[in-house]
Amino acid sequence: MTALAQDRGTQRRDGVLGALAVITNDIIYGGSLVAVNADGYALPGGDTAGLIFQGVADARADNTGGDNGAIKCIVRRRGEFRFASASALTQANVGDAVFLSDDQTIALAGDVDNDIYCGVITEVVAAADCWVDITPALQQTDVATHIADVAGAHAASAISLADTGGYTAATEIEAALAEIYPHVPAVIADPGNAGAIPVTRSGNVALTTEAAETRTLADPAAAGLTLAVSLDVDGGDCVITAATAINQTGDNTITLGDAGDTVVLTSVQVGASPVWRVAVNDGAALTTVAG
Structure with a gap:
């Protein structure tokens, strides 16, 4: 026709x-x-x-x-x-x-x-x-x-996304949300003594110690995250060991000694990999400890 x-x-x-x-x-x-x-x-x-x-x-x-x-x-x-x-x-x-x-x-x-x-x-x-x-x-x-909804007809993964502003490469709502959520600040739970601080999203983790304790910090999951770590309840120093250097000096260890000590880290891309860099340091001691 x-x-x-x-x-x-x-x-x-x-x-x-x-x-x-x-x-x-x-x-x-x-x-x-x-x-x-x-x-x-x-x-x-x-x-x-x-x-x-x-x-x-x-x-x-x-x-x-x-x-x-x-x-x-x-x-x-x-x-x-x-x-x-x-x-x-x-x-x-x-x-x-x-x-x-x-x-x-x-x-x-x-x-x-x-x-x-x-x-x-x-x-x-x-x-x-x-x-x-x-x-x-x-x-x-x-x-x-x-x-x-057997085939997920209403699921976010089934809804297409037209991004005329060029803000994302995602073509479905589910994928776009997966990009957004990690960058929305959230309260991150303290993993406890010898625990690993989550590194998959932005947020604040307030630490509580009952004696001298440790935490570990892996490299960030992606660039563009902001992670604030503070000592909330001081029962003893908390030593946080990062997987790689957190500044140009090469420091890889953060010691929070008093309640209120805070360090804010931002994730950036260096050498094609996301790494942490110190954006704010209020009272924390930064040192280099050989692995």
Whole structure:
């Protein structure tokens, strides 16, 4: 086909009512919840893997003895409908998503096996009686897959990223978050005597000593991190041994002797590798100790 060069009388439908080809040898009753199977044929809704909810039958469609598609079922694809609930409902369930239990019954997610999404509760009439807005379910593509999220359809790793500012080389949200999080300052737990101070993200680690203690500091995981190390509770000196030099002098050892002693390290790239460099030193003793 080629692009239009004049007006076109395009056929249109409101989308409130739809006609679905009915599965062989089955009956869809008027007012029932309707789904389609993997082959696209309509059948009574139920908690069956692979079904996708399609609406509420406007009238009976009896295809007893008929082949697939021999007749069609008219379904309503918008609006609120009153159905029984297989789950015990309370007022707190208003707004909750519901799923197919059978062709006249809905249920909450924990009470069905396959999570065939069919709408949202708008009113709880009684514990087993509610009004359901089916419109949200019909506005989704491949509803069952997205709600069950079996393939991670809603996961950050499945969402693409268009970075027009050139801030990242990541093409997915998950990868971009993995770049961002290490640079967001966090409270880093003291690993305790002889423990290794984490070096994968920016933050502050406040040390507590009960006697003369040690810590180790590996090279940073990436350039651009900022790590503040302070002596919070002074029960004795804390000697921190870095894997490589932390300044141009070649110092590789930090001694925090009094509460409040602090050293702030920033990670930079030297010789194609990330290393720590001292940005701030308030009270700490820096020395070179041979390995």
